[in-house]
Amino acid sequence: GAVVSQHPSWVICKSGTSVKIECRSLDFQATTMFWYRQFPKQSLMLMATSNEGSKATYEQGVEKDKFLINHASLTLSTLTVTSAHPEDSSFYICSAGGQSARDTQYFGPGTRLTVL
Amino acid sequence: AQKITQTQPGMFVQEKEAVTLDCTYDTSDPSYGLFWYKQPSSGEMIFLIYQGSYDQQNATEGRYSLNFQKARKSANLVISASQLGDSSMYFCAMSRRGGGNKLTFGTGTQLKVEL
Numbered sequence: 001g002a003v004v005s006q007h008p009s010w011v012i013c014k015s016g017t018s019v020k021i022e023c024r025s026l027d028f029q030a031t032t033m034f035w036y037r038q039f040p041k042q043s044l045m046l047m048a049t050s051n052e053g054s055k056a057t058y059e060q061g062v063e064k065d066k067f068l069i070n071h072a073s074l075t076l077s078t079l080t081v082t083s084a085h086p087e088d089s090s091f092y093i094c095s096a097g098g099q100s101a102r103d104t105q106y107f108g109p110g111t112r113l114t115v116l
Numbered sequence: 117a118q119k120i121t122q123t124q125p126g127m128f129v130q131e132k133e134a135v136t137l138d139c140t141y142d143t144s145d146p147s148y149g150l151f152w153y154k155q156p157s158s159g160e161m162i163f164l165i166y167q168g169s170y171d172q173q174n175a176t177e178g179r180y181s182l183n184f185q186k187a188r189k190s191a192n193l194v195i196s197a198s199q200l201g202d203s204s205m206y207f208c209a210m211s212r213r214g215g216g217n218k219l220t221f222g223t224g225t226q227l228k229v230e231l
Contacts (some may be wrong), residue, residue, distance in 0.1 A: 032217070034217075034219070036216060041119060042159075042223070043207065043222060043223045043224055044207070044219075044221045045221075046219065046220070051173055051217065058140070060198075082152075091159055093159070093161065095161070096126045097217060103149075103211075103217050104151070104163050104166055105163075105211075105217060105219055106163065107150075107153075107160065107161035107162075107163075109158070109159065109160045110159040112159070
């Protein structure tokens with residue numbers, strides 16, 4: 001299957017700082033990537049769809065100004081958690097793949113964010 | 117709106133036995149995809165198997181098979197000859213037509229394979 005990487009794999013930061021997470025498709029081009037958040041012992045919740053060359057589309061209830069998404073190239077999408085607070089501590093995971101409902105999404109290894 | 121339901125928070129199976137993980141779904145879309153992913157403690161999501169809503173035959177991938185019953189809106193995962201390494205969290209997910217392949221996930225089933 002396709003390979004998706006994420007960096008960093010974990011990050012600890014102080015409250016009020018911003019954190020950037022990178023998601024890269026290593027062996028294919030992805031015009032669309034997705035960002036999910038997962039709290040401990042819970043399921044993955046879609047946060048936003050990252051579109052190459054255009055604005056991201058956010059799911060209901062997700063703050064656009066809080067979670068900034070940039071998809072500047074066909075292989076890279078970034079998620080920036082701005083002014084992070086302890087409640088933003090979570091596991092963030094991206095996916096990439098085809099665009100039709102039949103296409104498998106391949107996931108990155110995830111980034112564990114802890115805000116102190 | 118789409119919904120995925122996994123009613124088994126935890127399952128136990130003996131090594132070498134088969135196990136079925138349940139998944140039911142609800143959607144008004146005629147075209148959709150159903151996926152199973154495995155998430156070990158490391159957190160990565162590992163793709164296991166896919167079933168399209170128009171596929172006539174049940175999907176199989178090695179020891180994994182998907183028991184797709186469209187009329188009942190169920191897509192159960194069957195793991196044959198369980199191995200200790202199969203112990204993990206398993207998620208059922210559904211994609212939406214026209215959504216750029218956004219996935220809606222179930223709550224997951226924690227599978228424990230015992231000797």
